[in-house]
Amino acid sequence: MNIPEIFVLWHPSCPLGEIFARRINSWLRPGNGLGPQVYYRSLPAPGAPKNGLPPPLHGEYRTPTQIGEESASTKITNLQIVIALVDEHMVSDPTWRHWLSQLRTQGSSKRRAIIPVALDATAYNTPNELRELNFLRPAGLPLTNLNDLLVAYEKHRLNQKTSLEEHQQAETVDSVVRSLLKQLTETLTRLLLPRSKNEVIPSQLNAVDIAPPKxxxxxxxxxxxxxxxxxxxxxxxxxxxxxxxxxxxxxxxxxxxxxxxxxxxxxxxxxxxxxxxxxxxxxxxxxxxxxxxxxxxxxxxxxxxxxxxxxxxxxxxxxxxxxxxxxxxxxxxxxxxxxxxxxxxxxxxxxxxxxxxxxxxxxxxxxxxxxxxxxxxPAEPGKLRLILNWLPDPTTLLHVIRNHPDQELQIIYPGQGLAGAELDILYEFFPQIWFYSFEEILS
Amino acid sequence: MSDKLRTRTNINKVIALSISWQRENLLARGLGLEHLRDLLLQLARPILRTGASLAYAGNWLEDEGNFTFDLLRLISAEQEDNSLGGPDTNIQLGLLYNHSAWPHYLKVTARIEAQWINCCRIVRITQQMAGICDPDFVPDQEATTESARSKFNGAICLSAMRRLTMSPLVLDIPDAPSILIPAIEARIIMGGKVEGFSGFMPGLFEEALVTLEHNKPLFILGGFGGGAQILADGILRSSGNYPSELGLEWHKEKSMNFARFLDETKNFNLPTNVDSSERAFKKLVNYLDKANSDVVSTLNTGLSTEDAIQLLTTSNPHQAVKLVRKGLIALGLLPSA
CATH class of the missing domain: 3.40.50 (Rossmann fold)
Structure with a gap:
């Protein structure tokens, strides 16, 4: 089964990059530790030369002294999904061009899928290795009067007072983001949702070209x-x-x-x-x-x-x-x-x-x-762990524990943990159960 | 209340969080504000569930990078409903202690305080509490002026505030029982700006210094840039030298405002319990020196040498959380899983 980690790449000069990256993060990580980890790669890494590259991806080999830091939590993952927000700055920067080519061709301990996103028409001038991929093309791009739109979007995002015109401008940016998220979601289904056992997925993935699962x-x-x-x-x-x-x-x-x-x-x-x-x-x-x-x-x-x-x-x-x-x-x-x-x-x-x-x-x-x-x-000696892929509620728990009446057991559920008030209710209904989040168990 | 969910082992203990968001620092490490919020939640929630309180000296502006409201919302979500006369009615739950120095607390309105009164105790450090003598008091209405005395008193109050957090503090309330503010038991620091500060030294440095002086556990998450990374570099000294930001001269050269402040106030008298900039920087470097030769007992985090060094360097938020939790468990400030 695929356990992905996601990297969003954008050039430091790309004005839309950070907005898109943060929205991708909040879409795939809707709160409380749910969803796959999303990391950013944009500004040069500490100690990198001026206009140098961001930190390597986890496990990425650049030079003998530059290998992406891996830890126990990143080692769990077995698929790297690289979302490259490609614009004129990325395309024209030789450092980034080289890096993108490397990411596409370099072997890795994990399977790697690159999802390029075309932010303008120059995106198709990326190095050959990327050009052959199908790009996501969010509707509504390119945006005109970008600076004004971004100012309005930022005010709207921070709940500041906006004029009607600013509200419309913010909505223009928002609709592009929604289009990106829709296309990205559909592409990720091809990579992540279960398929028939006979289907073979190549190690170098071209996400958009894989047939969608049922x-x-x-x-x-x-x-x-x-x-x-x-x-x-x-x-x-x-x-x-x-x-x-x-x-x-x-x-x-x-x-x-x-x-x-x-x-x-x-x-x-x-x-x-x-x-x-x-x-x-x-x-x-x-x-x-x-x-x-x-x-x-x-x-x-x-x-x-x-x-x-x-x-x-x-x-x-x-x-x-x-x-x-x-x-x-x-x-x-x-x-x-x-x-x-x-x-x-x-x-x-x-x-x-x-x-x-x-x-x-x-x-x-x-x-x-x-x-x-x-x-x-992992299993724990002497314990019965019921591991869920959803946040527990009394109705669904009644089904899960039906075969274990009066037995002390652990329920392990996704994320960083429920709020105290929610757990209080669950403990009141199910006094024989111990509740733990994935984060509590895996860290 | 469920015993499985919460313990009361740390009632009247306070753990301080000195965590700030600096966009460039984090983004250069592949992280953003969202990752920092995640990290804060992962650290704060298990602490609150032991009955401990948090200390965070953030302001009250709803802006990005200020985590006051994130922590308040978390505490609010963690608190049982003890308003209905149930079994938990008299149990003191963990709070947020928001220490606020003169003149900053003048901006905190009664409405803000009232809104969060069940989650937060604002501890105002007045000029008097800071040891400033009557003749040198600056009236509140003149607090915002750019006068040297006003800035000087403000710096003293900031310094005193950081020092006072390390000891139990009794607040006298007219015609009501006094309130005890517990001392800080351990501090977790991450990020922190080293330029544009308004005291005698960058706030994060001073917070680290007072924690080290009291031999309390100091968790430095050095892999995320800012002042914490400078402190970590000062301990590890991988380049052989102290980072220049740990020297007073660097700050005087870097900031005309700071140099002018030192010059304008050089003849003012400091209260006996407040260090001058020069003395504070020297003391901090001495402690970092000590940590360089014995990181385990100087930082006192309950971590082994290997883990302590990893915490100083890792830029992986999960790894950092894991190590801080491990240390807190070793110190008895978190229950083991």
Missing amino acids: VSIFLSHAKADGRVPAQRLRDYIYSQTQMAAFFDENDIAISSVFSKVLNYSLDSPTTAAMIAVRSARYAERPWCRREVSLFRKPQKVDNLSVGVGTNEQWRLHPLIVVEAMDDGCKSLGVPEFGNAPTVRWSTDIPDIEEQIVTRVIRDALLGTYHSALAASI
């Missing part, structure tokens, strides 16, 4: 009042992505084809995700509840005994709840949703479908990453 998105909705958002999401998936959308047209009971496909998909190693359109009637539709209940049932993917300790690995596919209730509507709660993230549906946001679908794919990526990382967690 991803199935299930759209759960109540026909009575949730159909419009569900249809718009389905149409977007069909027209703008290479994923399969499963949409229960007929709104029939759980014995339908939909549920069979759902069951089949959950049992296969491929990736499934669900978008539940939570309209006012959703909670009272038994088959909607059944769908989401089925989907939120964790699955045991591995059971590894080491010495006298045992690790059980569990997986949960991502769910996004699209809140589509009209203003002032009343409805019951849906406990099966657990701690799934919620997005408010809005007809005023033109690309709302894109944002929701991109988000659920991103969450699928993170889930896969956390599953891969879970496999590296």
Whole structure:
């Protein structure tokens, strides 16, 4: 399984580089230690000559005295993903040209995939080794009046007061960033999501050229009042992505084809995700509840005994709840949703479908990453460790611990750890369990 | 409250964080503000869960690189709800101690203090507490002037503040019980600007100095640039010499404002417990010298020589966190996993 680390490269003179890099970081590392590590490479390393190179990537060999620092935490990773934000400054700088060529051709202890991003038309004048790759091309570039746009974007980002014009300028930059993140997310699915066992991925990866893996998105909705958002999401998936959308047209009971496909998909190693359109009637539709209940049932993917300790690995596919209730509507709660993230549906946001679908794919990526990382967690003698690829909540935990009644066990979950208030609740419900984060175990 | 989640082993202990973001320093090492926030969270949360408090002398402006609000939000999220008369009602939870020297605390409004009163105790170090005599007091309304006396008193208060953090401090409250501010038990430093400071020496240097003087654990994360790296270089001296930033002359040459400040105030009297710039730099270099020959007992971090040196040099945030935790566990300031 791939455990990636990500490097974002940009030339120090590139005005958009740092903005893009930080947004990539916050997209792939949504907080509290979730997601793969993202590192930056831009300014010359300490001690480098003027206009010299940034620090080497982990394990990168430049000279006998310049080898990228590796530590226990970076050694866990087995795939380096290098996102190069290519602009005229990078292309015209001989030092950077040389480095990019080296990164492409030099052998490494880890597999390395380079994802070039064209920030302007000169990007295609990179050295041959990179030129042969397919570039990501964020929509909306190049930007005109860049300085004004960047000032407005920065004010907007720091929540400073902006004029209407500045708000629009900030939105212009933001839409380019969103386009980049969408393309990047789709490219990363090719590199990171599970594939059939027979498929061979070359050691030097050209990410964009790899066929996309199978991803199935299930759209759960109540026909009575949730159909419009569900249809718009389905149409977007069909027209703008290479994923399969499963949409229960007929709104029939759980014995339908939909549920069979759902069951089949959950049992296969491929990736499934669900978008539940939570309209006012959703909670009272038994088959909607059944769908989401089925989907939120964790699955045991591995059971590894080491010495006298045992690790059980569990997986949960991502769910996004699209809140589509009209203003002032009343409805019951849906406990099966657990701690799934919620997005408010809005007809005023033109690309709302894109944002929701991109988000659920991103969450699928993170889930896969956390599953891969879970496999590296050692067993502890005499302990039963249940290792999850999601943040635990009472509903999903009830499934996981069902076979271990009254047994003292450890739940290991992704990230740096839940907040005290959340852990208090979990400890109150599950006094026989000890909760640890990946970070606590791996560091 | 869950015993599994929290202990109360470190109630009334305070661990100081002297961590600052300097964009170029970090970016040259392949890191950004996001990595620093991650690091801070990883360090602060387990400390809070032992019942210990944090000390961080940040300001109250909502700007990037100021971690006051990040820490407050963390503490707020960590605090149990002890407002409902439950079993934890009387348990003192870890706080943020925000030591603030005159005249900086004049900018802290009652509203800010009230908003965060359950998470934060602002400790104001007045001119009187700093040992300044009555005739030399500068009225608060003249604090912002560029007068030599005002700058001098400000520098004394900063110095005194750093010194006072190292001993228990009793704050008298009119018609109410006094409040005890515990001494700092250990300090973690990273980054830190060495130019443009407003005291007698760069703040991070002075914080390191007072910690070393009290023989308290000093974790120097030297691989991330700034003042901490200069201190690490001063200990390791891989180039054979002390970094020039550890000498008073370098600062006088580098900063006309600092040179002018020293010149304008050379005839002013210092309180007995405050060191002049010259004396403070000399004392710091002496301690670094001592650490060079015995890093384990001088820095007192509970780490082996090999680990202590690695902490001084690593630019990997995970490695740094791992080593600091290891040291804190060895010192009994964190429970072992």
